[in-house]
Amino acid sequence: MNPLWLSHFTATSSIGRGLDQTLAALRQRRGGLAPCAFDTVDLATFVGEVAGVDAVRLPAHLADFDCRNNRLALLGLEQDGFVAAVHAAIAKYGAQRIGVFLGTSTAGILQTELAYRRRDPVTGALPADFIYRTTHNTFSVADFTRHYFGLTGPAVVVSSACSSSAKVFSSARRMMAAGLIDAAVVGGVDSLCLTTLYGFSSLGLTSEQACRPFDAQRNGISIGEAAAFALLERTPDHLDADAVLLLGTGESSDAYHMSSPHPEGLGARMAMQDALNMAGLNPSEIDYINLHGTATQTNDAAECKAVQSVFGPGTPCSSTKGATGHALGAAGGVEAVICALVLQHGLLPAGLNTRQLDPALDLDYLLDNREQPAAHVLSNSFGFGGTNCSLIFSRAG
Amino acid sequence: MHTLTAYIEGIGLLGPGLTGWPGSQAVLGGQQPYQPHKTVLPPPALLPSAERRRSGAIVKLTLATGLEAIAAAGLDAASLPSVFSSSGGDGENCHAICEMLASDDRQISPTRFHNSVHNAAAGYWSIATGAMTASSVLSAFDASFGAGLLEALTQVVADNTRTVLLACDTAYPEPLYSARPIPDAFGISLVLAPQRSAQALAKITVSLTDASADRLSDAALESLRIAIPAARGLPLLRGIALRLDQRVVLDYLDSTRLAVEIALC
Numbered sequence: 001m002n003p004l005w006l007s008h009f010t011a012t013s014s015i016g017r018g019l020d021q022t023l024a025a026l027r028q029r030r031g032g033l034a035p036c037a038f039d040t041v042d043l044a045t046f047v048g049e050v051a052g053v054d055a056v057r058l059p060a061h062l063a064d065f066d067c068r069n070n071r072l073a074l075l076g077l078e079q080d081g082f083v084a085a086v087h088a089a090i091a092k093y094g095a096q097r098i099g100v101f102l103g104t105s106t107a108g109i110l111q112t113e114l115a116y117r118r119r120d121p122v123t124g125a126l127p128a129d130f131i132y133r134t135t136h137n138t139f140s141v142a143d144f145t146r147h148y149f150g151l152t153g154p155a156v157v158v159s160s161a162c163s164s165s166a167k168v169f170s171s172a173r174r175m176m177a178a179g180l181i182d183a184a185v186v187g188g189v190d191s192l193c194l195t196t197l198y199g200f201s202s203l204g205l206t207s208e209q210a211c212r213p214f215d216a217q218r219n220g221i222s223i224g225e226a227a228a229f230a231l232l233e234r235t236p237d238h239l240d241a242d243a244v245l246l247l248g249t250g251e252s253s254d255a256y257h258m259s260s261p262h263p264e265g266l267g268a269r270m271a272m273q274d275a276l277n278m279a280g281l282n283p284s285e286i287d288y289i290n291l292h293g294t295a296t297q298t299n300d301a302a303e304c305k306a307v308q309s310v311f312g313p314g315t316p317c318s319s320t321k322g323a324t325g326h327a328l329g330a331a332g333g334v335e336a337v338i339c340a341l342v343l344q345h346g347l348l349p350a351g352l353n354t355r356q357l358d359p360a361l362d363l364d365y366l367l368d369n370r371e372q373p374a375a376h377v378l379s380n381s382f383g384f385g386g387t388n389c390s391l392i393f394s395r396a397g
Numbered sequence: 398m399h400t401l402t403a404y405i406e407g408i409g410l411l412g413p414g415l416t417g418w419p420g421s422q423a424v425l426g427g428q429q430p431y432q433p434h435k436t437v438l439p440p441p442a443l444l445p446s447a448e449r450r451r452s453g454a455i456v457k458l459t460l461a462t463g464l465e466a467i468a469a470a471g472l473d474a475a476s477l478p479s480v481f482s483s484s485g486g487d488g489e490n491c492h493a494i495c496e497m498l499a500s501d502d503r504q505i506s507p508t509r510f511h512n513s514v515h516n517a518a519a520g521y522w523s524i525a526t527g528a529m530t531a532s533s534v535l536s537a538f539d540a541s542f543g544a545g546l547l548e549a550l551t552q553v554v555a556d557n558t559r560t561v562l563l564a565c566d567t568a569y570p571e572p573l574y575s576a577r578p579i580p581d582a583f584g585i586s587l588v589l590a591p592q593r594s595a596q597a598l599a600k601i602t603v604s605l606t607d608a609s610a611d612r613l614s615d616a617a618l619e620s621l622r623i624a625i626p627a628a629r630g631l632p633l634l635r636g637i638a639l640r641l642d643q644r645v646v647l648d649y650l651d652s653t654r655l656a657v658e659i660a661l662c
Contacts, residue, residue, distance in 0.1 A: 042503075116498065119572060126575065137484070138536035155537065155544075156537050156548065157535065157537065161514045170533075174555040178550070194498045195505075195513060253529050253531070259507065385514060385517060385523070386520055387520070
């Protein structure tokens with residue numbers, strides 16, 4: 001593929017608003033997980049909640065979009081000069097030549113969960129102030145974003161559970177290569193809701209502690225929420241050395257089970273290999289892997305086998321979900337931004353909460369931060385339904 | 398004007414009064430009257446028994462239309478990348494979850510939860526067909542057919558590969574129905590290819606346009622087109638059913654539609 005330039009990017013998660021706070025949290029090994037106090041949830045679990053989401057106010061003309069997910073989207077968009085960057089891109093390319101590709105798993109479903117508590121006792125009807133289209137519907141976060149910027153080109157939500165906001169890079173890559181657009185707003189937004197908290201709990205997949213990826217005692221995920229965005233443009237002739245490029249994408253399906261990964265990590269292996277092939281890189285050229293690393297028994301075991309089969313045991317790697325929690329449909333986007341920070345700052349982030357590495361998982365899993373330049377990094381995102389996506393990001397010089 | 402070109406090699410169609418592509422062409426072409434009746438979803442025979450029991454309407458609809466299109470094209474489903482596009486996934490399942498979460502007993506079942514993901518149909522598809530290929534799972538509310546068609550076309554053009562588009566929506570129960578009135582199940586599947594082959598039915602050349610979407614002259618078919626997002630693709634199928642080279646405009650976003658030049662093969 002022709003490399004694409006992440007000309008601007010930003011992430012907001014439980015470890016901070018925007019790049020400076022995110023980088024500082026990674027440097028200080030500060031996590032964002034805390035015992036769940038969200039809404040009326042009565043589960044013994046930890047969550048990575050973003051502070052201040054409820055206080056966000058949408059512009060008056062977009063009031064119909066008001067819900068936690070779109071408030072989080074706006075909070076994320078407003079960091080790091082991202083809004084100004086998109087406006088500059090509109091001036092450069094035109095509003096119809098910029099696509100919107102956002103990942104989410106549950107969009108604003110919380111709005112419907114809350115509305116179901118206020119059904120008419122006689123008719124069962126939902127309250128009159130409930131607006132499905134602009135809140136609950138899966139597309140609402142992309143629709144909000146395109147209206148917020150006045151973008152008139154192609155727009156879509158990718159919703160393949162926890163691979164969603166990695167896969168948006170692939171969809172945007174194809175549409176740019178096909179020539180339909182000149183730039184793309186990509187990313188992911190997912191926010192806390194009862195469906196995922198009680199749903200993952202029903203599967204026995206939520207930990208009662210802060211999640212411990214790759215730990216011998218790991219016992220489940222901590223659900224998080226996040227908003228991450230990147231502006232993709234074609235690579236110009238001259239770039240600063242620390243500019244970040246998308247070099248490869250790889251996608252596959254497990255064809256195995258709805259909620260368990262392929263035990264040998266076969267689909268994951270195919271996704272990583274395809275990303276390497278597209279990037280034209282050998283496994284030995286990858287300096288760091290941001291693992292999917294959810295901290296479930298099965299994910300980490302299967303992902304370890306897949307990584308070993310492609311890279312051997314020696315590539316430095318970690319899961320940043322011990323810090324951020326698992327932001328589900330926004331995880332791929334957040335971890336893409338973390339990969340960009342790794343490339344720009346030469347910081348390979350430690351995995352948090354992991355006290356004793358599982359001896360069965362033989363990888364160079366980082367328990368301490370490592371200051372080390374990285375030229376090429378790979379990020380894994382896998383999800384329910386056996387959906388896999390791997391991305392490769394690189395420094396321009 | 399930038400265009401994307403692909404060859405349609407197979408079509409799958411299932412909806413109210415439209416059962417399969419061969420039997421629906423005369424209706425869409427206007428030679429036979431359209432007689433709507435509730436969509437009948439076939440059991441998902443390809444799925445292992447455990448998954449068959451757990452599968453909802455969106456899974457059955459997706460499998461039926463996708464397999465019809467791929468069989469018509471004479472291809473192996475396991476070999477094809479896929480694009481799943483649905484306005485909002487399984488409404489019955491969503492209703493059941495929201496009802497439980499508003500009750501005193503919030504312990505939703507694991508099956509309810511894994512069926513709640515928007516990519517449930519894609520996951521079951523992969524299990525049923527053995528396809529380990531890439532799949533894109535999309536939503537664009539009422540623009541979902543157009544978004545799916547664009548995604549599939551970009552796979553064909555940028556990655557030089559065949560792909561299968563599966564655009565499917567299923568009915569919403571009350572009280573969600575009042576907020577999102579999708580009345581029945583409807584799905585269109587298309588196998589798209591980058592090169593002309595013996596099985597090609599038509600070449601399509603697609604661009605963005607400011608023109609308004611085509612309407613269907615039959616009032617009942619037009620209400621179907623409006624009522625179910627996946628049915629926004631019907632003017633394309635009518636164009637092929639009429640066996641005439643022509644240009645149709647499909648609904649997409651409020652800001653742009655899709656112009657499709659159809660050239661029969």
